[in-house]
Amino acid sequence: MSGGERPPPDFAMARAVEILAELYERQRRKADVPPPPLDKPVVLFSEAIALDVTTTTRGDVEKALGVAFMYPASGWHTYCVRGAAGRLFVSLYYSKGALISAEMYEPRLERAPALVARDMNFRFVPSETSVGMQIATLPDGYRRIPTPDGLGIYADICEARFPGGAAYAMGNKGMIERLALYALRESAPPAPLS
Secondary structure, three states: OOOOOOOOOOHHHHHHHHHHHHHHHHHHHHHHOOOOOOOOOOEEEOOOOEEOOOOOEHHHHHHHHOOOEEOOOOOEEEEEEEEOOEEEEEEEEEEOOEEEEEEEEOOOOOOOOOOOOEOOOOEEEOOOEOOOOEHHHOOOOOEEOOOOOOOOOOOEEEEEEEOOEEEEEEEEOOEEEEEEEEEOOOOOOOOOOO
């Protein structure tokens, strides 16, 4: 070979690159397919009540927990609880008396009301997942939803679908900061402001 020519490509190396590219593409396509829905609803559970967006009513909640504080926006009903991650808000949204959204999160805004925390712990059941845990501890059935850089306050969002609803675990730096349940029978409630 003269000084400016390259040796012909190694057939084995070229084939190895092709195989790796095919494996990568198969894995990428597989990651885009959501896992099958869970076979039963996810509930935000405490020993006082199981918040289930497929069956719980406002009457059920108020019988177990009393009347809530209106926060963070009109239509949201919020209770303060003590969880493993500290003082947490449980915000509920109803439509025609039926629970259609339940969220648990640490209040971040300075204007958040100084509610007294009740000594109760809510968590997702099945799975016993709570705010403050690592996202990596989520069970099978949850899939990561890509979030564009710089949009939203959560870098990590994972979703699991179940008959009549969806469960979300959201957070940053691998830690869960918010758990949310939404009924799928109606349009989603307005997003909380916190």
